[in-house]
Amino acid sequence: MSIPTGMSRRHFMKHMAGASAMVAPAMMMGNAIRANAADLTSRGKSCIMLWMGGGPSTMDIWDLKPGANTGGPFRPISTSGDLQICEHMPKTAKIMKNLSVVRSMSTREADHGRGRYYMHTGYVPNPNIEHPGYGSVVAHELFDQRPYLEIPPFVSVGGGSVGPGFLGMSWAPFTVSSNGQVRNLKMAGMSEGTLGKRLEMLKLVENGFINQRRGPAAEDHAKILNKTVNLMTSEQMKAFRVTEEPEAMKEMYGTNGFGQGCLLARRLVEAGVPFIEVDLGGWDNHANIFNTLSDNKLPVMDQAMSALVTDLEQRGLLQDTTIVWMGEFSRTPRINGNTGRDHWARSWSTVVGGGGINGGIAVGETSADGTRVETEPYSAEDMMATVCRAMGMSLETTFTSKNGRPMKIANGGKVIKELIA
Amino acid sequence: MATFSRFGLAICLTVSWVSFSSAARPSDDYGIPQVAEINEQISVVWKDYGISPAPEAQDFEWVRRVYLDIIGRVPSVAELEEFQRDRGKDRKKNLVEKLLNDSAFTEEYARNWTTIWTNVLIGRNGGLDNNSQVSREGMQKYLRDSFARNKPYDQLVREVITSEGANAPGMPNFNGAVNFYMDKLAEDGVQATAKTAQIFLGVQVQCTQCHNHPFNSWKQDKFWELNAFFRQTRAQRDRGMEANNAMGMAMSLKNVDFRGESGNPSQAEIYYELRNGLIEVAYPTFIDGTNVNPNGMVSQVNRREELSKFVTDSKEMQEAIVNRIWGHFFGNGFTKPIDDMGPHNRASHPELLTYLGEEFRGASFNIKELIKWITLSQAYGLSSKITKGNEVDDPTIGESPKFSHFYLRQMDAEQLYESLIVATQAHKTRADYAEQERMKSMWMQQFTIAFGTDEGDEATTFNGTIPQALMMFNGDLIKEATSVKPGSFIATLAANGDDGKEAIRHLYMATVARRPTKNEMQAAGILVASHKGNTAAALQDVFWALLNSNEFILNH
Incomplete structure (x- = not known):
């Protein structure tokens, strides 16, 4: 692939480091020099978030209300855990001992943009500050623990994630499509020697501009250049080559975007990437919801999700990999005139499992028609706190936004105790 | 009513000219009352917050800005030189009017x-x-x-x-x-x-x-x-x-x-x-x-x-469009986001917003007039260099914008595309308009992410992250722009003879609208020497480096 021929990566990075020694610290090309000790045995915790863009109807998937006038046509089935789920999720039912459903989510953001932001950050949108999402927070916290990692610590498969906010562009998601193809990775018709010379020239211009105090955008640009050089020359990029998986493995996950995205996520966990978000959109079912779910959305999700958990478990990775499944909100218990359900945030479900999480249980309850949470309600903050705790991160961690305001990780959410293993 | 406030303003400005020479001078408003009013209202807020504005941007920086913001690309070397030849005090106004009204720029x-x-x-x-x-x-x-x-x-x-x-x-x-x-x-x-x-x-x-x-x-x-x-x-x-x-x-x-x-x-x-x-x-x-x-x-x-x-x-329409256009030129509107206005999201300069809305209506909604008022304002002409006196003015940390220095922002993908075409003189052999737009659309596709909702929400990866940097490093567009094959921009430049110094100056002007520093010229000289007489190869390296720099991709 893109590794310069005739020049070892180490040599190459040294070349770059030498070049940067004479300039401002903001432009440290080759800051992954520390990368030599690829101690993969110390691979730490990871998190895979399965993001359901559009707002999936959780009372048709995880918290069924058979017989209620809001209940819809689906039947519940028993699982390997201590709870029932939808009949159109038979494969996932078999691995539910590893996953738990939080049935008492209750939030207030029922607009797509606002809900996506809130569920990703634990903060409601505020025009004056941009908060970092899960992926950026986890990457920021765990990056130092993996000196061997040369590829981005936060990968978004299929896009749709929330960015780094005040943590800065260098913690932004690295967005790839589900086939793992990274565009423009191949060095275009230049030798490594040429790249080295060009980078030295570039560095002069780049740092000259930064040194004139042009603000954070100029510095962020340099940081991204560094990361890009690291990545272009890294052997670890082979983790993205999901197409090289055996056919049987691809089929186990499902030969569709989401299935292959989940398979890619497993490869990235193996490579030590601490946070991967995989997107499955198309849940905004204002009309014709039941056919869409049973014929299209649920089979795709069921296959990929169950394959992911099974595969991680068989590889001994599940105990260190926390899995989160959620959308920006859910859908109205009431079925509308178009056989659809509209936006609803007051009572709904999310799913967590894997590393650090007690599997196989349902936390909380909703009323018989699904319109109310009848136990302690949980929020985006609580979900985030639970996931951070499961990954071994301290909830006392405080970020300082650029204006000096301290911000607690997970916005001070409380850990959902039943879930912590 | 707008007329009265303009009149009142003129007096006010005269006074400030006498007392503080660094505040908006009458000569800064080109006799345009709306420009004077913008200058006044923006500087009032500076005073309230004890902010001193950045110095004026260098001429070429400002020229680069107006080209990018008004016609969507960086200026060519010839265009920069043409501006330099105009030594009159109205040269900025002349350029803005040319970009807006000269038929050569209509397309x-x-x-x-x-x-x-x-x-x-x-x-x-x-x-x-x-x-x-x-x-x-x-x-x-x-x-x-x-x-x-x-x-x-x-x-x-x-x-x-x-x-x-x-x-x-x-x-x-x-x-x-x-x-x-x-x-x-x-x-x-x-x-x-x-x-x-x-x-x-x-x-x-x-x-x-x-x-x-x-x-x-x-x-x-x-x-x-x-x-x-x-x-x-x-x-x-x-x-x-x-x-x-x-x-x-x-x-x-x-x-x-x-x-x-x-x-x-x-x-x-x-x-x-x-x-x-x-x-x-x-x-x-x-x-x-x-x-x-x-x-x-x-x-x-x-x-x-x-x-x-x-x-x-409606008043809403005139203020919504003023806010949008202002946001385009300043990188920050009076509200954030620009299209969520109302009592729950207070504007940074509410009176100025109201004033400009009324003036825009008064000018029969002539968009070019509004652009002229904004681009000729003192605030738009300030340097993006942050100084002690204005470092508190940072909208990225949640402060409401004070416009006391120019806010850096990245070019849009479309601006990059058009800029490369002009910088490499490729516009002289372009296909017809519809075909050009189709090619640009196809190229743009690689950056788009859809969110999977019924509202068609979307985002772009041309946002300063790694995929963009990879495209700038290795993408076809850059490969094409920096090509050295016969007849290409670089090959033509290299063929002009001399020791390459003039060509390097040209590359700097074409990309970052300035001359190389002594250090940069020295480094470029080393490159030329290392290629043993292959000037084109050396120019290619320099051009590639410039295109990949923050100074190029950031509108500053």
Whole structure:
């Protein structure tokens, strides 16, 4: 692939480091020099978030209300855990001992943009500050623990994630499509020697501009250049080559975007990437919801999700990999005139499992028609706190936004105790 | 009223000229009262906050800005030199007027604003899916004609809101303006309602479709009262005309009689559902509470026409457009986001916003006038260098913008594309307009991410992250621009002889609009030497480095 021929990566990075020694610290090309000790045995915790863009109807998937006038046509089935789920999720039912459903989510953001932001950050949108999402927070916290990692610590498969906010562009998601193809990775018709010379020239211009105090955008640009050089020359990029998986493995996950995205996520966990978000959109079912779910959305999700958990478990990775499944909100218990359900945030479900999480249980309850949470309600903050705790991160961690305001990780959410293993 | 305030202002400025020489001087406003008023109101806030503005930007930096912001690309070397030759005190005004009014720039001006407005109206993805109801080409053609003729903004809004006709060029009754609503009519026109309010009125109402807005005063009834204006609107497929819309469907937008949901056209009402399942009735009523005759027969009441009158007469429209254009030129609007205005989201300079809205209306919604006032203001001409006196002015940390230094921002992908074409002189051999736009669209596709919602939310990876950096390092566009094959830009430059120094200066001017520093010239000299006489190869390295720099990609 893109590794310069005739020049070892180490040599190459040294070349770059030498070049940067004479300039401002903001432009440290080759800051992954520390990368030599690829101690993969110390691979730490990871998190895979399965993001359901559009707002999936959780009372048709995880918290069924058979017989209620809001209940819809689906039947519940028993699982390997201590709870029932939808009949159109038979494969996932078999691995539910590893996953738990939080049935008492209750939030207030029922607009797509606002809900996506809130569920990703634990903060409601505020025009004056941009908060970092899960992926950026986890990457920021765990990056130092993996000196061997040369590829981005936060990968978004299929896009749709929330960015780094005040943590800065260098913690932004690295967005790839589900086939793992990274565009423009191949060095275009230049030798490594040429790249080295060009980078030295570039560095002069780049740092000259930064040194004139042009603000954070100029510095962020340099940081991204560094990361890009690291990545272009890294052997670890082979983790993205999901197409090289055996056919049987691809089929186990499902030969569709989401299935292959989940398979890619497993490869990235193996490579030590601490946070991967995989997107499955198309849940905004204002009309014709039941056919869409049973014929299209649920089979795709069921296959990929169950394959992911099974595969991680068989590889001994599940105990260190926390899995989160959620959308920006859910859908109205009431079925509308178009056989659809509209936006609803007051009572709904999310799913967590894997590393650090007690599997196989349902936390909380909703009323018989699904319109109310009848136990302690949980929020985006609580979900985030639970996931951070499961990954071994301290909830006392405080970020300082650029204006000096301290911000607690997970916005001070409380850990959902039943879930912590 | 606007006239009086202008008069008052002139006096005020004279006084400040006497007392503080560094404040906005009369000579800085080119005798344009709106420029003077902007300068005054912006500097009042500086005083309130004890901020001292950055020094004036260097001439070429400013020239680069106006080219990028007004016509969507960096200036060529010849254009920079031409500016330098104008030594008069009105040289900035002359340049702005040239970019706005000289017929040599009409095409590029129209292209830039067409790009911007196409993305606003139908998104970066609009019309690019197979079987799309939208004709991107049709939308672009309408906008391009509108901006080339400098159509007054209120007319443009009226034409879009009331549009009827076919979506793709070449169809009988073609009217590209219909493409705005073409794919927004599903589910009783919920998207048409929300986007009309957001784009033209600067109010976000999409949540009030289902419930009262949690943060502003919008109630659910207002949403559906606005929605009622769209119930005469129908999108119809024109079978047999598909050939006209290469990527999508041939469609027409029509007005048809709306008989009301209970079949009484003289009281053609709609119903909507409250969260508790109760059903409410709504009639067409504008956001200020004014209603129209509820008759649903088009011959009696054309509802979208009525709506367009309300919109274009409203204070909301004039302030929404001023905020949008201001945000375009300054990288920050008076509110953030620019299209969510109202008491819940206070503007940074409310009086200036009101003033500019009124002046823009007073100038018959002439967009070029508004652009002139903004680009000739003192604030727009400030350096992006942050100094001790203005480092507190940082909107990225949640401070409301004070405009005391120019805020860096990245070029859009489209600006990069056009800039490379001009920087490498490729525009001299370009294909026809439609073909150019198609090629650009295809290239743009690699950056677009769709979010999987019915609202067509999307984002771009051309946002300063790694995929963009990889494209700048290795992508075809850069490979092409830096090519050394015979006849290429670099090859031609290299063939001019000498020791390459002149060519290197040229590359610096063409990309970052300045001369190389001594250090840079020295480093470039080493490169030239290392290539042992192959000047083209050395120039290629320098050009590549410049294109990949922060100084190039950031509008500063």
